[in-house]
Amino acid sequence: xxxxxxxxxxxxxxxxxxxxxxxxxxxxxxxxxxxxxxxxxxxxxxxxxxxxxxxxxxxxxxxxxxxxxxxxxxxxxxxxxxxxxxxxxxxxxxxxxxxxxxxxxxxxxxxxxxxxxxxxxxxxxxxxxxxxxxxxxxxxxxxxxxxxxxxxxxxxxxxxxxxxxxxxxxxxxxxxxxxxx
Numbered sequence: 097x098x099x100x101x102x103x104x105x106x107x108x109x110x111x112x113x114x115x116x117x118x119x120x121x122x123x124x125x126x127x128x129x130x131x132x133x134x135x136x137x138x139x140x141x142x143x144x145x146x147x148x149x150x151x152x153x154x155x156x157x158x159x160x161x162x163x164x165x166x167x168x169x170x171x172x173x174x175x176x177x178x179x180x181x182x183x184x185x186x187x188x189x190x191x192x193x194x195x196x197x198x199x200x201x202x203x204x205x206x207x208x209x210x211x212x213x214x215x216x217x218x219x220x221x222x223x224x225x226x227x228x229x230x231x232x233x234x235x236x237x238x239x240x241x242x243x244x245x246x247x248x249x250x251x252x253x254x255x256x257x258x259x260x261x262x263x264x265x266x267x268x269x270x271x272x273x274x275x276x277x
Contacts, residue, residue, distance in 0.1 A: 148193050150175045152201035153182035166193050172201065185221045186240045198247050214274040217255055218248040228272055230265040249275050 145161040148171050155176025162170055169189040172178060183204040193199070202219035215224050217239065225236035235258070242258045249255060252273050256266050 146193055146195045146197075148196070149198045150201070151198065153179040153203050154201050155179060162193065167191060168193060168199055171199055183219065183221065187244075194245075197245065199244065200247060214272055216276040217252065217273050218243060218276050229268040231269065235260050235265070251275060
């Protein structure tokens, strides 16, 4: 082999090694896993606030916006808390609020309509309701739950809208109840 052929062969081998290293380096750079700490994006909260109307024996009755999952106690605290005449006995403070609810906090005054001696079904406690003929603990609780979710009864006949209070029970209690006019 002559000198010029050896130089050409060495030159071709050098170019081949250079091109091989360059291509291998590019493959290595593009194929390796990314480095650094991954960034996790938090999902944005799209839950809209609840709107609730609280009335009765609270410091500041009115409409309030509360976060999802709020309880009746949260609404009462938003309204400034109970007034001294508030009847807390029939209120489930741990109950979760449903959007557009009305929460009426009754007064300890006026549970019984003083002018007639009748039980005021808009403000009576469970014990007072149980004192009515045909009204047991379950029916009394259903009456209170109904008025908490639907507001005050507007006539004594409306008590028949409560599940479990039919015409027979209504006839037994209609002369013993009032709506506190």
